[in-house]
Amino acid sequence: MTRAVFALVVGALTATAAAQEPPPDPAAARALFEEANGATAAGRFADARDLYRRSLALQANPATAFNLAVALTRTGEFVEAVRRFDALLEGSLGALSRTQRREVRHLRAEAEDSVATLRLRLPPIDGLEVRVDGQRREGVARLDPGEHIVAVTSPRHRPLEVEVALERGESRDLRPTLQLRPALTRGRLVVEAPEGGHLTLAGAGEAMGRLDLELEAGAYELTLVADGRSRQREVVVEAGTTSRYEVRLAPQRRWWLWAIGGVLVAGAVTTAIVLTRTEQPPREDPVYGTITALRFY
Known part of the structure; x- marks a missing residue:
């Protein structure tokens, strides 16, 4: 003017x-x-x-x-x-x-x-907070052209700070990528075999009767060796929490007979080891929380 x-x-x-x-x-x-x-x-x-x-x-x-x-x-x-x-x-x-x-x-x-627009495309994370130049923002931020500092925080993630330079009238999407805090990329795994047996977690450790390990979150192969047999199951470690499993051995099945061409042949279901998840739901323990039962056949 x-x-x-x-x-x-x-x-x-x-x-x-x-x-x-x-x-x-x-x-x-x-x-x-x-x-x-x-x-x-x-x-x-x-x-x-x-x-x-x-x-x-x-x-x-x-x-x-x-x-x-x-x-x-x-x-x-x-x-x-x-x-x-x-x-x-x-x-x-x-x-x-x-x-x-x-x-x-x-x-x-x-x-x-001349007002610039910054659309905040945020992941669905509990406790997520976004501040632009120190002011809390959600959804769409109307900003003056120039440089701005976007700070993203979450209780479970590393703080993220991004510098954004906007032109007059510019409209831009911001999709911040957050990383879990170091302590929350790992979890604790506890596996107990009350009936005994040698437990081995592939690439992580082994013990008799009880495993207690701190591991990176993910799926692991658990091997149980008991009564002369070896069985495998998958267990999952969740980040930032303790995953507990209890191992139970299914009762041995009896031998049975069948006839092939008039010849009796003896066999047993234990000749082929099949691992299946127990039908029993996880139980709640007043001290340890949720315990998932694993039954080996």
Whole structure:
């Protein structure tokens, strides 16, 4: 906007403000307003912005609010400028003429076109919090063009900080990738065989009757050697928690006979080792929590 247009609108809005009730400190507000106008004329928009804010705090004046909004567009603070223009259009600072409203709408549209948009595409993680430049945000963040710091935190993940540089009017998606905290990439596995037997967890460890290991989360092959036989089952270690399994041996099945071509042949189901999960659901232990039962056949 040229200086001539700026001065013309200021004068018109000042006349409207004169009909309002006397402010608490009109003299100080007016002095700051005039000083801010001088800073604006000299191109010192950051100084003008601060002076207009101080004046507006002393007197709710549409002329001051308008000039503040214009100064904000000069300092690149378009998000706040849009809010200031909206307040003027809502009439919260005083009535505007048709010409004034047209000018405010025009400048608001220009400021809105300069606002950048950052769409936060976040994973479904409990306790996830996102802050942009220190302010908590969700969904879509309307930002001024320039550099911004996006901080993402979660109780179970490493903090993530991303620097984002946005152009005027730019719209961008941000999809942060979080990593589990080191302690939460591992879990504890406890396997107990009350009836005895040698337990081996592939690539991790072995013990008689009881395994208690801290491991990376994932699936592992468990081998039980008991009564002269070896059986395998898969167990799963969950990150950040203790996975408990209890091993039970199914009763031995009896030998049986069948006839092939008139010849009796003896056999037993134990000649082929088949491992199946027990039909019994996990049980809750008052001390150890959920215990999954494994039955070896």
